[in-house]
Amino acid sequence: MASISRRAALIGGGSGVVLATAAALTWDKTSRLWWRLPGVDKQRKKGEVDQPGVTWIAASEANLRFADRPDDYVIDRVVIHVTESDFRTAVKVFRDPLHASAAHYIVRASDGRTVQMVRELDVAYHAGNRGFNERSIGIEHEGFVDRPQNFTEEMYRSSARLAARICERYRIPVDREHIVGHNEVPGADHTDPGRHWDWKRYMSYVRQARDEASRSSGGSGDSGKA
DSSP states (O other): OHHHHHHHHHHOOHHHHHHHHHEEEEEEEETTSSOOOOOOOOOOOOOOSSSOEEEEOOOOGGGGGOOOOOTTSSOOOOEEEEOSOOHHHHHHHOTTTOOOOOOOOOEOTTTOOOEEESOOSSSSOOOOOOHHHEEEEEEEEOOOOOGGGOOOOHHHHHHHHHHHHHHHHOOOOOTTEEEEEEEGGOOOOOOTTTTOOOOOOOHHHHHHHHHHHHHHHHHOOOOOOO
């Protein structure tokens, strides 16, 4: 997610950030003149979600780019984030057109409740890397990187089920090459999900969720390793 300083400035109303953000949004819009413009061919229904059981709350259209994934951009990564805020604030800033970023999903710490704010077929500005934005789906987790108590069992389980379904939809291997932290994105200047994020635990839950879904559908799971 955006850095703490940017979020604090947005909530507090920093004029410098507003100007910088406006310039960035203008650049992305004008860049469509020479960058490949997605076809946006898929039908969209208001309030429709990609993951059963999640709640739809739309991010600002300024914080994403409409696309037609995976037809125009291959989806082969899941990026794990930590919000550096509470759940309500994360939702609020993703709905703010001046924030200049949003993730596809946010998972709440207390109960694992998940909201979807960007359709998976669209490019969310979440990774700080254009190529990764186009190829990935971002999952935010409520909390702070220096507070391990935020990473609850409910959060891990809910996020793991979501990640497993995403991997199933796009045939993404369930391993640490394809499920990465925001800090592992090339050129990233973020530290989330941080040293308290339990990757071993999380990946075991993702594989478990994948295998359970595979058994229920009579298929065979991916053999990727964490």
